[in-house]
Amino acid sequence: MLLRVYLDNFKSLMDFSLPPKSDSHDLPSFSCLVGLNGSGKSTILQAFDFLSQLPQGNIGDWLKVRGWKAKDLTSRFTKRSTISFEVTLRVQGKRIVWSGTYNAVLQRCTTEEIVSDGARVMMVQDGRLQIHDSPGLAVSVKELIYQGSILSIYKFDEEKSPAIKAIRDFSTGMKSLELLNPQLIKNRSRSADDVGFGGEKLTAFYHGLDAEKKSAISGVLRSFYPQVKQILSSSLRAGWKTLAVVESFENGSKSRLETETNHLNDGMLRVLTIITQMQSGHSCLLFDEIENGINAELVEQLMDYLVNGEKQVIVTTHSPMVLNYLDDDVARNGVFLVYRTRSGYTRCGRFFNSIQAKEKLSLLGPGEVLIDTALDEVAQEFESALV
Amino acid sequence: MKFLLSGEGPTDIGLRSYGGTFEHGPMTLFIDMLAEPILGYSARQIETEPGDILEFCSRQELMDRGKPKGVKFAGKKYGKGRAYFTANAQVLGSLALQRSQSERCPYVAILFRDGDGTRSRDDWEIKWASIERGFPLEGFSHGVPMVPRPKVEAWLLQAHRDYDTPHVTYEGVTGSRSSACDVKLKLAELVTNPSREHLVELIDDGIIDPFAISDACTSFRAFKDALEQKARAALARDR
Numbered sequence: 001m002l003l004r005v006y007l008d009n010f011k012s013l014m015d016f017s018l019p020p021k022s023d024s025h026d027l028p029s030f031s032c033l034v035g036l037n038g039s040g041k042s043t044i045l046q047a048f049d050f051l052s053q054l055p056q057g058n059i060g061d062w063l064k065v066r067g068w069k070a071k072d073l074t075s076r077f078t079k080r081s082t083i084s085f086e087v088t089l090r091v092q093g094k095r096i097v098w099s100g101t102y103n104a105v106l107q108r109c110t111t112e113e114i115v116s117d118g119a120r121v122m123m124v125q126d127g128r129l130q131i132h133d134s135p136g137l138a139v140s141v142k143e144l145i146y147q148g149s150i151l152s153i154y155k156f157d158e159e160k161s162p163a164i165k166a167i168r169d170f171s172t173g174m175k176s177l178e179l180l181n182p183q184l185i186k187n188r189s190r191s192a193d194d195v196g197f198g199g200e201k202l203t204a205f206y207h208g209l210d211a212e213k214k215s216a217i218s219g220v221l222r223s224f225y226p227q228v229k230q231i232l233s234s235s236l237r238a239g240w241k242t243l244a245v246v247e248s249f250e251n252g253s254k255s256r257l258e259t260e261t262n263h264l265n266d267g268m269l270r271v272l273t274i275i276t277q278m279q280s281g282h283s284c285l286l287f288d289e290i291e292n293g294i295n296a297e298l299v300e301q302l303m304d305y306l307v308n309g310e311k312q313v314i315v316t317t318h319s320p321m322v323l324n325y326l327d328d329d330v331a332r333n334g335v336f337l338v339y340r341t342r343s344g345y346t347r348c349g350r351f352f353n354s355i356q357a358k359e360k361l362s363l364l365g366p367g368e369v370l371i372d373t374a375l376d377e378v379a380q381e382f383e384s385a386l387v
Numbered sequence: 388m389k390f391l392l393s394g395e396g397p398t399d400i401g402l403r404s405y406g407g408t409f410e411h412g413p414m415t416l417f418i419d420m421l422a423e424p425i426l427g428y429s430a431r432q433i434e435t436e437p438g439d440i441l442e443f444c445s446r447q448e449l450m451d452r453g454k455p456k457g458v459k460f461a462g463k464k465y466g467k468g469r470a471y472f473t474a475n476a477q478v479l480g481s482l483a484l485q486r487s488q489s490e491r492c493p494y495v496a497i498l499f500r501d502g503d504g505t506r507s508r509d510d511w512e513i514k515w516a517s518i519e520r521g522f523p524l525e526g527f528s529h530g531v532p533m534v535p536r537p538k539v540e541a542w543l544l545q546a547h548r549d550y551d552t553p554h555v556t557y558e559g560v561t562g563s564r565s566s567a568c569d570v571k572l573k574l575a576e577l578v579t580n581p582s583r584e585h586l587v588e589l590i591d592d593g594i595i596d597p598f599a600i601s602d603a604c605t606s607f608r609a610f611k612d613a614l615e616q617k618a619r620a621a622l623a624r625d626r
Contacts, residue, residue: 320460359450359471360470360471360474362450362451362453362454363449363450363453363454363455363471363474363475363477363478364454364459364470364471364474365454367460368459368460368470369471371460371461371467371470372459372461372467372468372469372470372471373467373468374467374468
């Protein structure tokens, strides 16, 4: 489980921590980022995705998919080309910290360290890799050609170093769906190991799942839309995969309606993508503006599904209704206000820890508190507490 | 007829002592004195036990009663910062209604909140309107907002017999402690010890008298008028 993230010099994230450094509680299994437009909510999700990409390498491809250039990663507030990061995880009771410095020009981490329960597991510094279960062994990495983390190229003995496996699992287990777009979701696709961050390749990904997974996904979709009977996927000529939802209506002439994704409503496409990801092998899912396209009557069910799921989930929202369907304790622990300081840096704080919001929560729903409270005043309260 | 009172702390409505007794604060004495001409008696003086007639619901007791019904989303009708005070009045109103029905006795509920908002902004109108709106949402029609502007010390200052500028109401200044017009400081200068016990003594001794507050103080006049109207309406139902 992801406990903490620190980033410095990634877009508007300068010396940024989630949760803040002053907050001794770690991230819960469900977190929700709220804040004004431009406060940096989506940047936080992008940063998480960036961190999860580092151990996989291929930073160039990752940038290309997003339409970004290497220099777009670093903050425009400084001329520095390095991004410092620290990721804290809890895996099998151990606290694992992976930290390092990514050089945007070289597109790789020039320093890196993994620490498990306070004991160093490996370190990259001055162009040398040291593995601490092999004392005296120092491998020169200067000549190696790789992008991102040393984990992307060096074959560690993960049985000996479960902390390294934990970082790899974090990397493959994190999935960011920042730009869920029904136009992308509904398109036919040929093959896919996973769904893209806009929902693209859903059809091929679903087609490749085993029967048990498919049945679980259609069962959950049915709980949202009782008229849904089945999800059908098929492979066409040239390898294109299609997906269709079979619905049943009380209509004498045609009670069975089969609708391919390109004719499905946007809300159902989004819900189907979210469910598919919740049933996937990912351990941490990120959804930007989770409320988009979701019918108000389904919001409660969707929030219950995400909060009570087995995965760690981080969402952003502008919707007070989304918050109103969180239990007070979930809201207290998991709702973070993201804001910009006067200097333009993104910061965050647990919204219901603020004096104004905490008191209101006893008589108002979490979403009601959000819209009954001036967010800039809460941000100023957080900033004054730091002085 | 009974009163159900709720405030922010000891120096306004009062507090619940460790033994459970309602220890009156200066605003409870104001309420008793203002209601006396309407009722024909002083509730405080005829109570056999404290809390017989002047009942109390502390701020914490109010919070512990949980969230009222109905979603209060801000919109064209209700701006930011209103829902919370409305919810406070709803909870107090529903408690007063419940007691009124079970005891078959009319109640007047009074919710006290200082008029200055976060960072000492003047929120008087917002608070007054939000509280006033909250009572009828629960079907309770005898609710009264008690909202000094900017804060309770301004009323106590103006009610003091040595206060020699009755036209100065402090209603235009913020409640900020850093302000040159800090009413807390001014009251402390005037009474030396602005504790609940001492303020109650000063009211009992006639040194602080709510009837001395001039009509120039619009927040006090608004409260006085609302109290009279609601108390008379509740009495009419009683008879």
